[in-house]
Amino acid sequence: MPASTIKTPRSRSLKGIAGVREPKLLFAKQLQKAPGLEAASTTPAPTPYPAAFRTRMADSAGNSVPGIHMAAEDPVLLLGRWLRQQGYHFVTTTPATHARVNARPGTGVAQSLQDVFGWSRPFSPALLPAPVLRWLEDGDVIESCNGLLRSKVRFSTLADSLFVHSAYPTADDDSVFFGPDSYRFAALIQRTLAQSRAKVDRIVDIGCGTGAGGIIAAQTLKHAAAKVILTDINAAALRYARVNAELAATLNTSFRQGDLFEVINEPVDVIVANPPYLLDPAARFYRHGGGELGSGLSTRIVLEGLPRLTAQGMLILYTGSPILEGRDLFWESIASAVQIPSLQFEYAELDPDVFGEELDTPGYSQVDRIAAVALVVYKIGPDLIIHSPADR
Numbered sequence: 001m002p003a004s005t006i007k008t009p010r011s012r013s014l015k016g017i018a019g020v021r022e023p024k025l026l027f028a029k030q031l032q033k034a035p036g037l038e039a040a041s042t043t044p045a046p047t048p049y050p051a052a053f054r055t056r057m058a059d060s061a062g063n064s065v066p067g068i069h070m071a072a073e074d075p076v077l078l079l080g081r082w083l084r085q086q087g088y089h090f091v092t093t094t095p096a097t098h099a100r101v102n103a104r105p106g107t108g109v110a111q112s113l114q115d116v117f118g119w120s121r122p123f124s125p126a127l128l129p130a131p132v133l134r135w136l137e138d139g140d141v142i143e144s145c146n147g148l149l150r151s152k153v154r155f156s157t158l159a160d161s162l163f164v165h166s167a168y169p170t171a172d173d174d175s176v177f178f179g180p181d182s183y184r185f186a187a188l189i190q191r192t193l194a195q196s197r198a199k200v201d202r203i204v205d206i207g208c209g210t211g212a213g214g215i216i217a218a219q220t221l222k223h224a225a226a227k228v229i230l231t232d233i234n235a236a237a238l239r240y241a242r243v244n245a246e247l248a249a250t251l252n253t254s255f256r257q258g259d260l261f262e263v264i265n266e267p268v269d270v271i272v273a274n275p276p277y278l279l280d281p282a283a284r285f286y287r288h289g290g291g292e293l294g295s296g297l298s299t300r301i302v303l304e305g306l307p308r309l310t311a312q313g314m315l316i317l318y319t320g321s322p323i324l325e326g327r328d329l330f331w332e333s334i335a336s337a338v339q340i341p342s343l344q345f346e347y348a349e350l351d352p353d354v355f356g357e358e359l360d361t362p363g364y365s366q367v368d369r370i371a372a373v374a375l376v377v378y379k380i381g382p383d384l385i386i387h388s389p390a391d392r
């Protein structure tokens with residue numbers, strides 16, 4: 001590619017971001033070699049979105065909701081579309097792997113789109129076209145970092161879609177999760193629903209995060225008319241879920257903020273969930289499961305979700321269970337709810353040992369291991385009334 005085809009980003013100062021320097025020529029030369037940017041430099045620069053869109057936000061009914069952008073107007077959606085045009089691809093690892101890879105020599109400053117939007121490395125403003133910097137700024141997803149910039153979002157590839165989520169490290173209370181659990185959850189949904197012959201009118205993803213579960217369920221079922229309801233307690237998750245649903249062209253999608261099923265008043269054909277299942281002293285939304293050793297939300301999803309299923313409905317739950325002296329504590333909390341004649345279920349360990357580093361923390365001092373588990377429940381009988389264990 002001739003060097004003359006490379007567009008050097010316009011010099012500009014980023015409002016509200018300290019320490020942004022003018023692009024250096026030296027960096028512009030490095031840019032020519034950055035693999036993730038070769039495609040970027042051969043495509044036309046993206047068109048900036050109208051500034052007037054920036055502050056307009058609304059919920060699914062069109063009402064104004066602070067903090068939730070309408071996806072069609074969200075600069076992060078424009079960024080995602082642009083990344084897709086560049087052929088961007090990234091698979092998110094565990095935080096431990098991320099830390100190891102980023103600790104290697106020569107990884108301090110981003111050289112490619114994958115470095116910026118996958119590995120969350122600081123970057124020079126010269127690395128990105130000016131409209132991309134502006135989307136990051138107007139979407140409020142950029143920060144200064146030791147005289148450079150850093151994206152506050154990552155983009156990860158799952159199936160054929162891109163999913164925006166929070167940058168590494170996910171330290172904030174309202175960080176939006178996507179990781180290896182999301183990949184295992186998606187694979188469970190795909191293999192379960194690929195065999196399904198049931199008519200599906202409504203899919204609900206409880207604790208949707210990026211929306212990956214509901215979006216993959218809709219893609220697998222290919223029922224164009226099915227409604228997809230993505231719910232989460234975290235408004236930031238719903239903002240990104242909106243963007244991701246647009247990026248994946250998922251039809252008939254709505255977004256609801258609330259605690260588990262409090263926002264679901266209608267019968268549901270397919271419930272999918274990958275809730276938090278750890279004990280997190282910081283109680284971050286994406287990580288803290290509450291209850292006994294983190295199983296609280298997972299148990300509630302089974303007990304509160306099953307009565308909401310239509311005849312022939314199904315629940316697909318991916319979660320983690322603390323194993324203590326051979327006892328599976330999550331299974332013990334839901335066994336009596338699923339072992340009834342009107343239900344069939346499958347329960348299996350998908351990975352015997354996840355988040356092993358948690359066992360060093362005080363809350364887990366008695367736990368042998370944390371297993372990643374899959375529970376799939378099929379409703380085969382009349383409507384259910386499930387009592388919580390406390391009622392028995």
Ligand SMILES: C[S@@+](CC[C@H](N)C(=O)[O-])C[C@H]1O[C@@H](n2cnc3c(N)ncnc32)[C@H](O)[C@@H]1O
Pocket residue numbers: 176177178179181182185206207208209210211212213231232233234237258259260273274275276277285286287297
């Ligand atoms: C481990 S993340 C998984 C996200 C997504 N399902 C995935 O697989 O990538 C758990 C999600 O549950 C949400 N969550 C936590 N507590 C919740 C609650 N009480 N009601 C609804 N969502 C909740 C979190 O905000 C977070 O997005």
